[in-house]
Amino acid sequence: MFPSNFEYFAPTTLDEALGLLAEHGEEAKVLAGGQSLIPLMKLRFAAPAVVIDINRVAGLDHLEESKRGRGFLRIGALVRNATLERSDLLADRYPTMATAAPLISDPIVRNQGTLVGSLCHADPQGDFGSVMLALDGEVVVKSTAGERRIPIKRFLDGPFTSTIRPDELAVEARVPSPEGRFSGTYLKLERKVGDFATVGVAVFVSTERGKVTRAGIGLTGVGATNIKATEAEAALVGNRLTDATIDEASRLAAAAADPRTDVRGSADYKRDVVRVYVARGLQELSGARAA
Numbered sequence: 001m002f003p004s005n006f007e008y009f010a011p012t013t014l015d016e017a018l019g020l021l022a023e024h025g026e027e028a029k030v031l032a033g034g035q036s037l038i039p040l041m042k043l044r045f046a047a048p049a050v051v052i053d054i055n056r057v058a059g060l061d062h063l064e065e066s067k068r069g070r071g072f073l074r075i076g077a078l079v080r081n082a083t084l085e086r087s088d089l090l091a092d093r094y095p096t097m098a099t100a101a102p103l104i105s106d107p108i109v110r111n112q113g114t115l116v117g118s119l120c121h122a123d124p125q126g127d128f129g130s131v132m133l134a135l136d137g138e139v140v141v142k143s144t145a146g147e148r149r150i151p152i153k154r155f156l157d158g159p160f161t162s163t164i165r166p167d168e169l170a171v172e173a174r175v176p177s178p179e180g181r182f183s184g185t186y187l188k189l190e191r192k193v194g195d196f197a198t199v200g201v202a203v204f205v206s207t208e209r210g211k212v213t214r215a216g217i218g219l220t221g222v223g224a225t226n227i228k229a230t231e232a233e234a235a236l237v238g239n240r241l242t243d244a245t246i247d248e249a250s251r252l253a254a255a256a257a258d259p260r261t262d263v264r265g266s267a268d269y270k271r272d273v274v275r276v277y278v279a280r281g282l283q284e285l286s287g288a289r290a291a
């Protein structure tokens with residue numbers, strides 16, 4: 001399968017890339033890892049007249065913690081999933097993201113695909129959308145008109161739809177640095193290794209003197225977008241992770257899910273997997289550093 005004809009640009013600076021987006025935005029697509037865009041173009045589900053390949057743009061491959069304000073993790077638009085998978089910084093400080101990274105597809109996809117590209121693609125079965133929701137992340141986008149910081153909950157707008165404008169480039173994802181004792185994980189049910197999630201669950205908690213001060217729960221594959229289970233999160237804050245609070249939070253997370261029956265399973269089955277996986281994730285955290 002061949003894509004339809006398109007004009008190809010490979011800018012080397014951010015200004016150049018933003019200039020191209022200002023000129024061609026409506027008819028253009030940004031190419032990052034290409035793991036979603038290229039298949040879509042080959043299948044002719046997407047036929048952009050212009051492709052702006054950002055892979056040569058300098059300054060988009062940073063993965064670092066900023067100490068500004070309360071501190072945050074910065075993931076540049078060209079940071080590959082494989083880099084996230086091998087990062088000691090993530091393993092130490094951002095365990096929800098560290099456990100999700102190796103569960104994305106296979107090594108070939110992870111060598112090319114980017115977290116920021118995955119967020120822009122806004123597939124409700126994308127794993128990083130849920131991780132970002134659990135961690136209260138945001139996406140930094142730039143255009144020739146300036147910069148916007150969009151909380152992930154507002155960034156993910158519907159199936160394969162985000163609130164980024166056609167003239168904007170997502171330059172980085174940010175996640176607030178954890179405080180106190182914290183722990184997190186990502187659980188994914190897949191039909192076989194490398195498949196998209198039947199259900200995925202991202203969980204994060206931080207605690208002080210045994211009580212939860214911050215909780216994050218994101219759900220994959222059970223709605224039109226990744227879902228932030230806010231009521232389940234609220235049920236944990238101020239409480240200890242006990243069997244009772246974990247049961248209540250997992251029940252509320254299942255209630256927040258809005259799954260559809262498809263080849264991966266029935267809606268009822270997926271909702272129950274959410275309940276079981278949220279409980280399993282929180283049980284795991286209760287025995288880890290957050291305890």
Ligand SMILES: Cc1cc2nc3c(=O)[nH]c(=O)nc-3n(C[C@H](O)[C@H](O)[C@H](O)COP(=O)(O)OP(=O)(O)OC[C@H]3O[C@@H](n4cnc5c(N)ncnc54)[C@H](O)[C@@H]3O)c2cc1C
Nearest residue numbers: 030032033034035036037105113114117118120126127170
């Ligand atoms: C076989 C296979 C299995 C997969 N399995 C999984 C899985 O299990 N879980 C999962 O989460 N994902 C999975 N993916 C998707 C993979 O993670 C993709 O890499 C990801 O969704 C898109 O990232 P990318 O960098 O390749 O983006 P691209 O394919 O380059 O772009 C995707 C979309 O985002 C836009 N875009 C990309 N970067 C930017 C930017 N910086 N600014 C503005 N717009 C941008 C593009 O224009 C395009 O519309 C799979 C992909 C394949 C091919």
